[in-house]
Amino acid sequence: MRAMRWMVSAMAGVGLVIAAAGTATAQDVTTDFDKSIDFSHYKTFAAQIKTSWASPFAEKRALEEIVNTLTAKGWQQADEASADAVVMINGASQTKRDVNTFYSGGGYRWYGGAGMATTTVNEFKVGSMIVDIFDAKTKNLLWRGIGTDELSDSADKNQKKIVNATKKMFKNFPPKPSK
DSSP: OHHHHHHHHHHHHHHHHHHHHHHHTSOEEEEEEOTTOOGGGOOEEEEEEEEOOSOHHHHHHHHHHHHHHHHHTTOEEOOTTTOSEEEEEEEEEEEEEEEEEEEEESSOTTTOOSEEEEEEEEEEEEEEEEEEEEETTTOOEEEEEEEEEEOOSOHHHHHHHHHHHHHHHTTTOSOOOOO
């Protein structure tokens, strides 16, 4: 009976680990902005990749996606000398590890008994895209969007992640003035 209860609780624990691992890699997007700024004064922008993330194709796609999104929001692309705002796109990636240990068999691991432990290590790449919008004249930061997600080996899947992150970032852009 004791072994049966342990097995049920162990399986419940494994279920929680699997559920947590599934949500740990979900796309995370946040934005912040200077609440004192009236964004209706900004009509033109210049955009560029500021920090390369060693994937020229992904960089080009991200730049195009952000330019298209801002244009759809009513802003017009201009050269940096005449733009109201400058958009800087920064990217980075890093390898993360997810370590899981599963205990099976009789007895509890800390009380002894006949049991086994299996540990698995999964490595995955996480990419981040940071979009900063500065006032072209004062160079003050106006708005920042950050998107983070697990990267795929498929360029098409990563492109969809860029599109989704950009949509989420700019969903409520431009921000409404504070009252």
